[in-house]
Amino acid sequence: MTTAMQTHMDRYQKCIDICNKCMTECEFCLDACMHEPDVDARVDCMSLLLDCIGICALSAKYMAGNSRYAQQVCGLCAEICDACADECDKFKDNHCQTCADICRQCAAECRAMATA
16 A cells, blocks of 8 residues: 555544444444334434435545545534434434434544544
8 A cells, every 4th residue: 555545544544434333323223213113203313314324424435535525525424423413312212322422423523524
């Protein structure tokens, strides 16, 4: 691996890792929410989970490819992760609480990346 390539991967790796972790946790939470008895009350939550899954995947892809737009995408990712965390916090089951925590971690890392 070239030095320039290693440098950009070093810069992005922590954020890529948390985006992938957040995406996975949101997938798990979405599946769990679909099987909860109050599924109708979770429509907004599930919609935000889908948004979060998509933006986390896109953020990781843009960072891995060293895109010139990675910082902007990470900024949007932080915003969506915060919204998803707030929505998941409305439900007290473990999968939503865990997801909210991971979303907040991802938001913080993406916000730092967006302003780096």
